[in-house]
Amino acid sequence: MTDTLDSTLASLYPEHLSILQQRAAEALQRAELDHLVVPAGVLRYQYFDDRDYPFAVNPQFKAWLPVTQAPGSWLVITPGSKPRLIFMQPHDYWHTVPSDPTGYWPSEFEISIIRTPDEALKLLPSNPARCAILGEDNAALGPFVPNNPPAVLDYLEFHRHAKTAYEIAMMREATRIGVIGHRAAEQAFRDGLSEFDIHLAYCAATRQDANDLPYCNIIGLNEHAAVLHYMTRDRQAPTQTRSFLIDAGASYQGYASDITRTYSTQQDEFQALIDAVDRVQLDLCAQVLPGTDYRDIHMNTHTALSQVLRDFDLIRCSPEAALSSRISNAFFPHGVGHPIGLQVHDVAGFHASDRGGRIDRPEGQPYLRMTRTLVENSVVTIEPGLYFIDMLLDELRPTPANSDVNWDRVAAFKPFGGIRIEDNVVATRNGAVNLTREAFAAD
Numbered sequence: 001m002t003d004t005l006d007s008t009l010a011s012l013y014p015e016h017l018s019i020l021q022q023r024a025a026e027a028l029q030r031a032e033l034d035h036l037v038v039p040a041g042v043l044r045y046q047y048f049d050d051r052d053y054p055f056a057v058n059p060q061f062k063a064w065l066p067v068t069q070a071p072g073s074w075l076v077i078t079p080g081s082k083p084r085l086i087f088m089q090p091h092d093y094w095h096t097v098p099s100d101p102t103g104y105w106p107s108e109f110e111i112s113i114i115r116t117p118d119e120a121l122k123l124l125p126s127n128p129a130r131c132a133i134l135g136e137d138n139a140a141l142g143p144f145v146p147n148n149p150p151a152v153l154d155y156l157e158f159h160r161h162a163k164t165a166y167e168i169a170m171m172r173e174a175t176r177i178g179v180i181g182h183r184a185a186e187q188a189f190r191d192g193l194s195e196f197d198i199h200l201a202y203c204a205a206t207r208q209d210a211n212d213l214p215y216c217n218i219i220g221l222n223e224h225a226a227v228l229h230y231m232t233r234d235r236q237a238p239t240q241t242r243s244f245l246i247d248a249g250a251s252y253q254g255y256a257s258d259i260t261r262t263y264s265t266q267q268d269e270f271q272a273l274i275d276a277v278d279r280v281q282l283d284l285c286a287q288v289l290p291g292t293d294y295r296d297i298h299m300n301t302h303t304a305l306s307q308v309l310r311d312f313d314l315i316r317c318s319p320e321a322a323l324s325s326r327i328s329n330a331f332f333p334h335g336v337g338h339p340i341g342l343q344v345h346d347v348a349g350f351h352a353s354d355r356g357g358r359i360d361r362p363e364g365q366p367y368l369r370m371t372r373t374l375v376e377n378s379v380v381t382i383e384p385g386l387y388f389i390d391m392l393l394d395e396l397r398p399t400p401a402n403s404d405v406n407w408d409r410v411a412a413f414k415p416f417g418g419i420r421i422e423d424n425v426v427a428t429r430n431g432a433v434n435l436t437r438e439a440f441a442a443d
């Protein structure tokens with residue numbers, strides 16, 4: 001962490017904490033409870049084995065403080081009192097013990113160090129029945145069994161969608177790190193390396209590996225770009241490399257970035273198609289504004305991409321006809337994006353209000369991950385794509401839409417796999433702030 005970033009975070013953290021405290025107080029009042037109790041979580045073990053999985057901290061825990069490696073720790077939030085952290089530092093010479101709290105945040109907490117999980121019991125509130133305990137079942141400790149009251153979760157998750165200035169600074173840093181990896185990966189692709197070696201170049205440049213990255217890197221050459229979540233990574237470079245799709249993010253203190261770029265080796269028609277999707281993507285990013293219904297951005301994506309398909313003579317019908325016959329779903333078979341923050345696919349994409357309720361997806365759009373209206377400081381991804389996926393295209397052949405598809409053109413593009421371009425964008429009153437483009441523009 002640079003001094004400048006550290007001081008920015010230090011200056012923004014008190015406001016972040018105060019917003020979280022206000023939210024916790026309101027959520028507890030709604031549930032008529034006294035304390036918010038949040039276990040960081042416990043290690044999970046592989047079945048029939050003594051190997052633990054990488055620790056994934058409870059997002060409700062890391063929302064409060066930049067600590068992600070803290071199995072066995074607990075937070076206790078009581079309105080009107082300083083937040084309490086029960087911090088587990090086991091006597092353990094087999095593993096790294098979580099380091100002592102340092103930096104800008106510990107002074108905001110009453111901190112108790114424990115050495116064994118059970119020691120938390122005497123520090124947690126006296127009456128578990130008065131607590132909203134947020135976490136997974138296996139974090140239960142004695143009578144402190146996670147109860148996840150819906151009134152509390154609905155409130156906290158709904159409001160977590162709007163990021164604080166501190167969180168946006170975290171995500172800006174996660175994006176900056178991811179872009180360093182993307183630059184290295186593009187160079188590795190242009191050098192003709194294999195998918196596996198491009199992945200290693202990405203990890204080396206970001207200084208992050210599988211334990212750190214917010215999701216498994218998607219690194220596909222040629223036809224592999226058509227597999228939406230391709231994670232196989234060939235060790236051998238193909239004899240001819242034509243195209244490259246990379247969907248890879250980075251983490252910073254528990255926050256994620258989620259970035260996709262697509263490249264062609266030549267200044268060819270595939271590059272022209274990438275450029276056309278890029279123009280569509282920028283136009284969609286500009287629609288990320290408070291008050292915009294995210295479903296509209298998704299449907300606008302279908303219309304704009306169908307126009308691109310038509311411009312490239314891949315289809316011969318109007319965009320409206322492509323939508324109604326579901327041709328556009330065959331070429332663009334996922335949602336335009338999702339909320340992002342503490343989780344890559346952040347919570348509460350469908351919440352109708354902070355008292356619950358769900359906003360359904362538009363008909364025929366089963367993979368859209370967000371349906372709510374953007375608010376100030378919503379952070380979402382915008383990730384349109386066009387793919388040449390046999391399974392989906394074959395489903396069009398027996399339908400009347402068959403005659404609207406130019407199959408010769410589809411065959412010409414199929415060896416390139418597909419295109420996706422993904423940025424992380426903040427909705428603000430002054431317009432859409434594109435964290436990803438900002439980071440690519442900086443040097």
Ligand code: GLY
Nearest residue numbers: 215247258383422
């Ligand atoms: N990286 C997964 C996604 O874009 O949603």
Ligand code: MN
Nearest residue numbers: 258381383422
């Ligand atoms: Mn995404």
Ligand code: MN
Nearest residue numbers: 247258259422
């Ligand atoms: Mn992605």
